[in-house]
Amino acid sequence: MPRKKQPIIEYRHYSLPIHFPILLLSGERWKISDIKSEHLHFHNHLEIGICHSESGIMEIKGESVPFKAGDVTFIPRYLPHTTYSSPNEASLWSYLFFSPEDLFQHSFKSSAYSYFEPNLWAIKGLNCILNREEHPRIYTLATSVVEELKQKNPFYQESAYGLLLSLYIELLRIHSRNEPLADQETQHNLKGDLVISPVLEYITKNYMSPITIDFLADLCHLSTTHFRRKFHDIMGTAPLDFLNSTRIEEACKQLKSTDASILSISEQVGFQSISSFNRCFSRLMGKSPKEWRKGAQSEVQSAKASILEFTGWM
Template identity: 85%
Template sequence: MPRKKKPVIEYRHYSLPLNFPILLLSGERWKISDIKSEHLHFHNHLEIGICHSDSGFMEIKGESIPFQAGDVTFIPRYLPHTTYSSPNTASRWSYLFFSPEDLFRYSFKGAYHNFEPNLQMLKGMNCIFNKENHPKIYTLATSVVEELKQQNTHYQESALGLLLSLYIELLRIHSMSLPLANQETEQNVKGDFVISPVLEYITKNYMRPITINFLADLCHLSPTHFRRKFHEMMGTSPLDFLNSTRIEEACKQLKRTDDSILSISEQVGFQSISSFNRCFSKLMGKSPKQWRKGVQSEAQSANASILEFTGWV
């Protein structure tokens, strides 16, 4: 019997606007095809989707869950999934991407608690919220989108407040729907996204010294197997992913603060200013000093950058 083909998993990196850490993708452009993609995908930020028309299915962790117009979806970062519409339709969506850390840090000036679901315990059915059963979720989600689209006076403050309320409401529902003490074993999660603990760890601890052996241990893999698995799923090495995470955070600090370049390099985890400058120039095409000078005269707002339209009409 031929071996079952492993699904291809694509990484989609979304860079949030540096001056306002929420990305909205909306409009007629954002329609889902009725052709089921052979690839699962995941992103580096949490995604909230609103289905405006038609229906279809979302595949999450081996489950195929139906959706319809009026549903709100809640996809934590690093959770592989795919979406496709019912035959002969193209469902229209709006998507919000944001980082919980950035959201709470931006709103409360540093006061942040780790409000994020455990991906190993998350069930696919917990990711879709029906308008009739969860009217508050739908109202808050659509209100955030409208604020960001209309951009009336003080829209950013309003959108942040609404999004905070929405996110906390989602986590309340999530916490009530899962067992209080569900310690899953390695065997239970064998089929899940094996490198997700590393992606989560790097996202929250990029500023610390990190070794390959430590990251491999998080996944219960040997260093060699871990390197191979990571590159297979991410298309890059663990070290390059770590450095790109550090550089992305450095860009935020270069824009938001007057801290010295040396200080910022240390804050994001580089051991020397020379390695920081070298890595920054390689990824951004200019030195940190040149980049900071440019961003002061022109607002940097990076768009969705990797595999942006794969699977879209």
């Protein structure tokens, strides 16, 4: 019996603004084509999407789930998926990207930290799409956040934060009611699709600590050789290069938002020497840390891939 072909999975890295870490993608350019991608993709932040027009299909967790205008989608980070419109249509979307753990850490009690994002293996694909008729409050809150961020009236950040917190709590409530344990076959298939997710989670939270390739391979229960190959197939880069790009991006945030010395920042993000930090920073950013800080733009520059490099948009 022939083996089932494994999907190709792309990693899409979105950089958040420093002082108000919520990214909004909205407007006429965010139309999804009706051509089904051969690749799945996943993000480094939680995604909330609002379908404004037309219809289509979202492929997620081995399911083909239909969507239509008025639906709100809720995709935790590191969950592979793809979306395409119905034939001869181009669905229009708005997207919100943010990290609940970073954004809401002061709004939740410490005992609630484990609930920042649902268990990837327990979520059913069907529960990632919420329609307007059954969940009118979800739709109202999501569209209200988008409008606040678009219009930028006085105190819009405070208003958007409160609305997004309310929206996120509503989403957690829904998923806490719909969280049966995934069957073993589903868990096996998902972990095969994204076996490296424990490493992505670990690097996101522990990039500042010393990390070895053997330790990362152990997190995935793979040999070092197999882990290197699997990681590169999915991420398009080596594990330690991904770690360093994570460190450099965090360094960019600190260079822009603080007056800390370059030496102090290099140590805080995990580099063992200022020389290795300078070399890595210059290779990824095209400038020295000192030059970059002097000419930093209004938004943090990303050390990783831009969303504009990816296909599937009209």
